[in-house]
Amino acid sequence: MSKYAFGVDVGGTTVKLGLFDGEGTLLDKWEIPTVTENQGEAILPDVAKSITAKMEEKGLAEADVAGIGIGVPGPVDRNGLLVGRAVNLGWDSLDIPGALSAYINVPVRAANDANVAAFGEMWQGGGRGFDSIVAVTLGTGVGGGIVVGGKLLAGAGGAGGEIGHLHLEDEETEFCNCGNQGCLEQYASATGIVRLAQKRLARDKKDSILRDRVSKGVSLSAKAVFDAVKEGDQVAIEVAEWFGDYLGKGL
Numbered sequence: 001m002s003k004y005a006f007g008v009d010v011g012g013t014t015v016k017l018g019l020f021d022g023e024g025t026l027l028d029k030w031e032i033p034t035v036t037e038n039q040g041e042a043i044l045p046d047v048a049k050s051i052t053a054k055m056e057e058k059g060l061a062e063a064d065v066a067g068i069g070i071g072v073p074g075p076v077d078r079n080g081l082l083v084g085r086a087v088n089l090g091w092d093s094l095d096i097p098g099a100l101s102a103y104i105n106v107p108v109r110a111a112n113d114a115n116v117a118a119f120g121e122m123w124q125g126g127g128r129g130f131d132s133i134v135a136v137t138l139g140t141g142v143g144g145g146i147v148v149g150g151k152l153l154a155g156a157g158g159a160g161g162e163i164g165h166l167h168l169e170d171e172e173t174e175f176c177n178c179g180n181q182g183c184l185e186q187y188a189s190a191t192g193i194v195r196l197a198q199k200r201l202a203r204d205k206k207d208s209i210l211r212d213r214v215s216k217g218v219s220l221s222a223k224a225v226f227d228a229v230k231e232g233d234q235v236a237i238e239v240a241e242w243f244g245d246y247l248g249k250g251l
């Protein structure tokens with residue numbers, strides 16, 4: 001029987017999972033919440049539980065699964081060790097393959113999420129046919145992966161492509177999750193877009209769909225901002241352009 005594999009993308013809000021065949025064809029996809037309380041101690045057990053349930057659903061034995069590939073938002077070395085902090089998960093230094101293998105008996109490989117996304121795009125996505133690409137991931141945080149001549153530009157500490165923490169704004173007074181100020185992630189992530197929208201709404205009383213949402217007790221989100229852009233909301237358009245300026249500078 002052909003081997004199958006699971007892909008896992010651990011984000012700060014949700015964990016996205018996929019079941020693939022040996023040719024890289026996506027057979028199923030789903031997601032579970034990322035439980036970051038208590039330094040994210042439940043994340044890997046939840047991943048293992050979800051994959052085990054999917055294997056039972058599909059009638060897959062452990063021998064049918066070639067392995068699990070897991071991407072996480074933080075610097076990861078070639079052995080799958082988180083060598084710094086995954087600030088959006090609450091993790092500090094962690095042997096990710098070892099920790100996940102304690103809950104499920106299949107091979108595990110771990111890497112930085114944006115780095116594996118870059119390889120994925122080069123293999124099956126928008127970078128197909130090229131051997132040098134830059135991939136950017138926009139989610140709860142901002143990640144980046146750089147592939148040159150078919151090889152990953154990892155950097156000395158595994159953070160070579162971590163563009164989310166490039167310093168862009170000298171006047172910033174609020175702190176990023178990483179502990180610094182003025183990082184790209186503070187403006188170009190989903191949480192950063194919400195932050196920009198809040199700052200824009202506080203500037204004046206101009207009518208906006210976003211202001212109406214807040215007045216009704218509905219939380220702002222990046223999706224809400226861009227939905228309002230589609231409806232021609234001028235305040236939302238200003239926020240989107242502000243976001244775009246920062247993302248462009250970072251790139």
